[in-house]
Amino acid sequence: MSSLAKNFTNGIVRSNPTFILLLGLCPTLAVSTSLDNAIGMTGAVLFVLLAANVIVSLIRRWIPNRVRIPTFIVIIATLVTIVDLGLQGFAWSLSQSLGMYIPLIVVNCIILGRAEAFANRNNVRNSVADAIGMSIGFGVAILLISLVRQLLGTGTLDVFNVRLFSVPGLIDNPASILLLPMGAFFVIGLLLALFRWVGVSECE
């Protein structure tokens, strides 16, 4: 496998930010109550991670080691503010449901972690591959968690106000505990266990 492809798939499987690295769990736990939120969050993370990786990679030769973390934070915070203002201006209802978790992307360890561990040491092409792979890895994880939480927690599966299907019986008596913060821990814990169990032979 070429290094580009390896860097791309790395974030999806081997170093999946949520299920393997356990990074950025705060927004993952908090906004994974509906598929709408998960899609919006994935889009925001993709944009910020991609742009941050590209910018850091482009200027990596000039970033002084001693102020590299403040530099990353300024870059990331700027990008996140752009996303926040953009969503408020052009996707109001999504920005309302994601609420404060958009500003919190600033301190999302996935993005700072990739800037520090990857983009600061690799060229732009590889950093782009890394950012897209990591975002897909994050997206798959948060979509899976939201799918379980929304389906069992509300008994229905709605995406942007379109009802895909509903579970009769569950809809009148949904397991709303899954929509609570503790429900997020249950779901992510069980999914983690599942992936470890399935992938244990490959990892070793």
Next chain:
Amino acid sequence: MAKERTGSYPIVFLTLVVLVSVIALTVVNAVTEERIAANKREAIKQMLATLFPEMADFVYAEETGLYSLYDERAVSVDEETGESSVDQSFPAVGYAFMTNGKGYGGEIGILVGLEIDRTLRGIRIIAHQETPGLGSKITKTDFLGQFAGLAPDQLLLARDGGAVDAITGATISSRAVAEGVAAGLVDMSAILGAAEEGGQ
């Protein structure tokens, strides 16, 4: 990579990064500012319209927090710019204001709608973090519908001597809404009195 540079270089570098960031954000802010303000206003308008279907537009007084609502007689649209304006010499069709209650999961934001004679038209929940499936039922019309026409001294739960039936399993959330509305009415009474006199 020759990154270990010393002296004033790190300071100059970081200052440059911040400068670029400031410029970028100034541009983005300039582009989105108006749209965001319009979106916020539209969101409030839609919420108000669920309480006052006859409302065409509203005027918000920043210093008092009072929304004065007007029907289409008072609203005129500038044909050239497409902007609508409200002629406040027409009588208002109602008033509204925001208040909040201390819920189980944090503050509950409540929009209170009043008739021109200051009786309650109804309330809407703007924001809350109550427990899904229990406290979150405060947003349901079954609960909210009780508030229409209540007098200030009835704004207590039935078990506290008022006229509001609590949601089963969500007494704290229900009480927070009733008491939040009551407290908001007290705070607003002076402002409402002034608004009424000014409007006559």
